[in-house]
Each structure stands twice: as C-alpha cells, then as structure tokens.
Amino acid sequence: MRNIQTFLEDPKLLSQLADDEFQSVLLEGVSRTFALTIPQLPEGLYAPIANAYLLCRIVDTIEDEVSLSPEQKKYFCSEFIDIVQSGVNSEPFAVELAPLLSDQTIPAEHALIHVLPRVIEITHSFEPDQIAALASCVKTMAEGMPIFQAQNLHHGLATMADMDRYCYYVAGCVGEMLAKLFCHYSPEIAQHKAQLLTLSVAFGQGLQMTNILKDIWDDAQRGVCWLPQDIFTEAGFDLKNLTPDTNDEHFRLGLARVISIARQHLHDALRYTQLLPAHEVGIRNFCLWALGMALLTLKKIKHNLNFTHSNQVKITRNSVKATIVTTKMIGRSNGLLSLLFDVTSRDLKTPDWHYVQPASKATPLF
Known part of the structure; x- marks a missing residue:
C-alpha cells in the first residue's frame, strides 16, 4: 500500500x-x-x-x-x-x-x-x-x-439569485463540464445533451448549497456568510445579526427553507442521473454517490438545526458505506431510485412554503 x-x-x-x-x-x-x-x-x-x-x-x-x-x-x-x-x-x-x-x-x-x-x-x-x-x-x-x-460577505448575499450565480461559478459550471465530457464519451448519452446541460447546473448547485449549509459556522468564524438575505428576511431574521452564538428560531426557519431549495436541486440531480443509460454503472455511481452523500448531509442538518460546527452534521463512514451499497443494489432502476429519493428527502421539504424566484430578479447565469 x-x-x-x-x-x-x-x-x-x-x-x-x-x-x-x-x-x-x-x-x-x-x-x-x-x-x-x-x-x-x-x-x-x-x-x-x-x-x-x-x-x-x-x-x-x-x-x-x-x-x-x-x-x-x-x-x-x-x-x-x-x-x-x-x-x-x-x-x-x-x-x-x-x-x-x-x-x-x-x-x-x-x-x-x-x-x-x-x-x-x-x-x-x-x-x-x-x-x-x-x-x-x-x-x-x-x-x-x-x-x-x-464583496463584503459578512452579512450574506443579498438574494437567492445571487446565491444561484455564486453556486454556478463554483459548481454549476463544473456540472456543465462533466455533462460535456459524458456526451463526448458516449453518443448514447449525447442524445440528451441539451437536457443534461440544463440539469447539470442544478446538480452542481445542490451539492454546493449543501456544502454552504454544512459550513455555515466554520465560515462565520472567519466573518463570511454565503446565505441569501431575502430568504431570511421572509423568515424574520437579519443576517447582520448572525454570529457563532446565534440561537434564533427565525434563523432556523430560514435555514430550513434554504434546505428545501437545496433539496429541489438535488431532485434535479436525480433526474440528471436517470437520463444516463442504466448500463453505464460507473458514471451512475459517480453521480449517485455524490447525490446520496449530499442528501444524507442535508438530513443531518435539518434534524439538527441547532448545530454549531460542521463536524456535528458530517455524515459517518457507515452512511457513506450505506450509500455505496444501496447504489450498487438499485442504481440501475430509475423507479427504485425515485422511490428512495422521495422517502429519504420527504422531511427536507418546508410545509406550506415553496420558493419561486421572482422573474424580475432572475439574472442569466451564462
């Protein structure tokens, strides 16, 4: 070794x-x-x-x-x-x-x-x-x-649209690149190129939003916040008041809503993966393992909205192993993958709330 x-x-x-x-x-x-x-x-x-x-x-x-x-x-x-x-x-x-x-x-x-x-x-x-x-x-x-x-990132990003743009620059463009490489590799995959390129941005954003949520308090220690103020304003919290000692129900409500948005993006990540041929097991594993680990991380955050350090919401090695084993068992079945996603992510939705980005604030990413 x-x-x-x-x-x-x-x-x-x-x-x-x-x-x-x-x-x-x-x-x-x-x-x-x-x-x-x-x-x-x-x-x-x-x-x-x-x-x-x-x-x-x-x-x-x-x-x-x-x-x-x-x-x-x-x-x-x-x-x-x-x-x-x-x-x-x-x-x-x-x-x-x-x-x-x-x-x-x-x-x-x-x-x-x-x-x-x-x-x-x-x-x-x-x-x-x-x-x-x-x-x-x-x-x-x-x-x-x-x-x-x-930018001054002490008080978060102004809007969810800003967070979208940031996530595109650090992860969505990586998703686009992967889609291009997959399509170059396989003419069969290339048949879905347009749809894959669109969904790949959401895939990257879902993974990046998960990382941002996991690292909230680590970032706060160095005076940085990547959360969107408009979502928290609606929940009744001003990110200017965010400190490592914050213990506020309105903040946790905003946090739950951002988790719900991340869950939507991970659902698009599943749709992306389901477009890949079932026989391309390696490519599916590559996507599903990342998706599964992100989903389990979101669940840990949602179940522990009072967490104060990223280590508290880091998934265990057993969770990683479970993701790998489950993927190997059902990774070729789109139906079973959809069922597993729905069951696993059900509690990540925010009841009676769904984010719709205002058309007037939507800015093209590329």
Whole structure:
C-alpha cells in the first residue's frame, strides 16, 4: 500500500508516477470524496475528470490563499486561464505562485502547485473537445469567483439569485463540464445533451448549497456568510445579526427553507442521473454517490438545526458505506431510485412554503 503523505511531501517523487497514479495521489490529498467517486468512472473518463478536478482545485487554492491580495488573485487567475487554454508557461507560473502560499494552505495543495506543470501536461494530452470543456470550466470559475470574493460577505448575499450565480461559478459550471465530457464519451448519452446541460447546473448547485449549509459556522468564524438575505428576511431574521452564538428560531426557519431549495436541486440531480443509460454503472455511481452523500448531509442538518460546527452534521463512514451499497443494489432502476429519493428527502421539504424566484430578479447565469 502506497504512502500518500510521502509522495505529497516530495514533489519530485510524485512526478515520477505514471499519469493515473500521479492524479490519484493528488486527489487523495485534496479531496477524499472525489478520490472515492472519480475512480468509479470508466477508463475513458477517469483521466480527464480527475484532471479537471485538479485544475478546479488550483483555482480554489488561489482564491482561498490568505496571503494573496485581491489584485494578486485576479492576476494569477487570469494567467491560469491562459495556461489551461494554451498549455504553455506553466513552469514559471508555478515557480512564481508556490513561494507565496502560506501555512494555512494544506500541504497537498502546496504539492499540487509545485507539480502544476505536470497537471497541465496531462490536460493537453486529451482530445480537443475534452480540453475545450476543461478550459471553459476553468475560465468561468476563475473569472466568476473573484467577483464574489471582492464583496463584503459578512452579512450574506443579498438574494437567492445571487446565491444561484455564486453556486454556478463554483459548481454549476463544473456540472456543465462533466455533462460535456459524458456526451463526448458516449453518443448514447449525447442524445440528451441539451437536457443534461440544463440539469447539470442544478446538480452542481445542490451539492454546493449543501456544502454552504454544512459550513455555515466554520465560515462565520472567519466573518463570511454565503446565505441569501431575502430568504431570511421572509423568515424574520437579519443576517447582520448572525454570529457563532446565534440561537434564533427565525434563523432556523430560514435555514430550513434554504434546505428545501437545496433539496429541489438535488431532485434535479436525480433526474440528471436517470437520463444516463442504466448500463453505464460507473458514471451512475459517480453521480449517485455524490447525490446520496449530499442528501444524507442535508438530513443531518435539518434534524439538527441547532448545530454549531460542521463536524456535528458530517455524515459517518457507515452512511457513506450505506450509500455505496444501496447504489450498487438499485442504481440501475430509475423507479427504485425515485422511490428512495422521495422517502429519504420527504422531511427536507418546508410545509406550506415553496420558493419561486421572482422573474424580475432572475439574472442569466451564462
């Protein structure tokens, strides 16, 4: 059994690995969830999607780096867009960025920046349509995320439409990229391309909203809030009053309503998955495992609206195993999947309340 930490602590040793092993080690270092789900994909999809996640993680690393000024973040994001599109200048980029990363950036992300040229080399080993899908996603993310990072996020986002846009930039565009890669992989899947592209945005948003809800109090500790004020205004709570010590029934009502919206998006994620051929077991597993874990996380939040730390609503390893086992048993049956979703998510709905975004406030995402 390989020692992941050994490779992450020695970029030269890491670079000696074959491409798939190289990307696998990096994935295990930066995301346990994707390190679990991406290997379920068929051979023709594993490499580009593993690479895509690493590219997105590089953008995240730049945006989250506390030592970088807004101007530096904008500069590095712009440069990285060009590098992903062209495949050139990755070495000087990594040399310039790596020394600027602080100790608050995890070791695996330090390693990722050091071996960035190898990641880009792998990117440009793919077919032109695949490269275009990856580059488009990185461009959308790297241009969109700084818009929100530059805002005062102490008191949340103004509207649910703003939350929609934020989720699109950080996750919805990833969903679009995955749909494009799936369609490139399979002409059978491509028959549903238009519908998949639409639903893929909702899929990404459902997953991102779940993460936002789970991390509310972790974010609050650093003075950041991604919740939509209009939903909480309707519930009778002002997010300006949100602190790690908040204990307010009106806040919990708003929280339950955002959970209900996230549940709607996850229902679209199920519809997305059901459009995939039943015989594409690996792709279905990739989608269903992410969907199942998000749904169980929402349930933990809904059943514990008084939680004060993300660890309190983190699903257990047994829940992850149950998701995997259940998927293997019924993952090919659209009917059973719909039944399971309805039963599991029933208590996530908010009685006598349903969110409809006002048409006058709807802003195109792309």
